Amino acid sequence: MSETSFSSTSLSIRAAELDAADELGKLRERFRLPEGVVYLDGNSLGALPAGVPGRVADVVSREWGELLIRSWDESGWWTAPERIGDRIAPLVGAAPGRVVVGDSTSVNLFKALVGAARLAAGRGDAGRTELLVDATTFPTDGYIAQSAARMTGLTLVPVEPADLPAALGPRTAVVLMNHVDYRSGRLHDLPGLTAAVQAAGGLAVWDLCHSAGALPVGLDEHRVDLAVGCTYKYLNGGPGSPAYLYIAERHQDAFDSPLPGWNSHAEPFAMAPGYVPAEGAVRGRVGTPDILSMLALEAALEVWEGVSIEAVRAKSLALTDFFLECVAAYLPAGRVEPVTPAGHAERGSQVALRCPDAKRLMTELIARGVIGDFRHPDVLRFGFTPLYVGFADVERAARVLGHVSG
Numbered sequence: 001m002s003e004t005s006f007s008s009t010s011l012s013i014r015a016a017e018l019d020a021a022d023e024l025g026k027l028r029e030r031f032r033l034p035e036g037v038v039y040l041d042g043n044s045l046g047a048l049p050a051g052v053p054g055r056v057a058d059v060v061s062r063e064w065g066e067l068l069i070r071s072w073d074e075s076g077w078w079t080a081p082e083r084i085g086d087r088i089a090p091l092v093g094a095a096p097g098r099v100v101v102g103d104s105t106s107v108n109l110f111k112a113l114v115g116a117a118r119l120a121a122g123r124g125d126a127g128r129t130e131l132l133v134d135a136t137t138f139p140t141d142g143y144i145a146q147s148a149a150r151m152t153g154l155t156l157v158p159v160e161p162a163d164l165p166a167a168l169g170p171r172t173a174v175v176l177m178n179h180v181d182y183r184s185g186r187l188h189d190l191p192g193l194t195a196a197v198q199a200a201g202g203l204a205v206w207d208l209c210h211s212a213g214a215l216p217v218g219l220d221e222h223r224v225d226l227a228v229g230c231t232y233k234y235l236n237g238g239p240g241s242p243a244y245l246y247i248a249e250r251h252q253d254a255f256d257s258p259l260p261g262w263n264s265h266a267e268p269f270a271m272a273p274g275y276v277p278a279e280g281a282v283r284g285r286v287g288t289p290d291i292l293s294m295l296a297l298e299a300a301l302e303v304w305e306g307v308s309i310e311a312v313r314a315k316s317l318a319l320t321d322f323f324l325e326c327v328a329a330y331l332p333a334g335r336v337e338p339v340t341p342a343g344h345a346e347r348g349s350q351v352a353l354r355c356p357d358a359k360r361l362m363t364e365l366i367a368r369g370v371i372g373d374f375r376h377p378d379v380l381r382f383g384f385t386p387l388y389v390g391f392a393d394v395e396r397a398a399r400v401l402g403h404v405s406g
């Protein structure tokens, strides 16, 4: 037996043992995944929860088709943004009434950043003129931050995450950070950085797109000011499913949305000419919610019933550890360079590997049923969703990667 086949046998035995001991393993049945596919792209688009197609069909044919307009009340459509927000809240460590669902992440970033700039201005310190943004951020965050800064008279200051503590000071008004970097998978220190921003007198806004549903966030516990996130990655809400906005309870009364649509009015059906904001996170709403996507998301969130985010995190780390171990066993040293930090405290739920022929390798992996994604110019990105990815998937993905890169 060759050395490679020996390690492949021992790693597949280990994978089978790890799967047998996995308390979350049974959740995979609650997703529809194509036979023979290893899906490591849940950090782009989560898999389809089995309960969603039936629920969407019911919303369309019965709630819309039969109940028609009555569904706004009778089927709970009108209150869906805050009801589903309360369902997401425990996954990000928030109490009820602090999360509202609707619009895209980009739109919620706009509300959060302009809202934070207005909260900062309300403190009356004219010297606070800077909006700091993670220089390595997902592009939409940078674009929106730039526009928000222009609109609110702040100066945009792009800062490398490692340099953030040194960049904070008496000019800091607002800071926007990503909890997990979308490219490298690096997990940033949300508790420590939030405390540092606030100690400097600023407000901390977090983008949770790559962390919510994969690891504990603790928004209330760490006194985050505002946060946003998408629901189509680790929350499996479906393509373009609505995003969410978190507003800390202490800011809710003063939160002044830059998009005060009628859905966030205290009495939307009074049709009053003057705007009076609703209480609580509801003031983050804008216009008529996208009910079909929203109720698909609500059905998708049912898989979380009884699942602890701590157990999800433990499995996520075990999966990414095992993947790195298998990659080291199946690929010659130096063939790919892990970009994701090795330390658990700095690792999200993905592994990014750098190599010059990343684009070709990903095409070949996908052709063999191992789906990850490629990030320009040279990164192979693999996302690990603990609700439906198992250890045998991980071993197979690394084995196929070894094969196509040989």
Ligand SMILES: Cc1ncc(COP(=O)(O)O)c(C=O)c1O
Pocket (backbone or CB within 6 Å): 104, 105, 106, 107, 138, 140, 141, 178, 182, 207, 209, 210, 230, 243
């Ligand atoms: C960190 C981050 N922010 C924002 C977005 C996207 O925003 P939107 O939902 O508005 O497309 C993504 C999408 O992948 C993302 O990774």
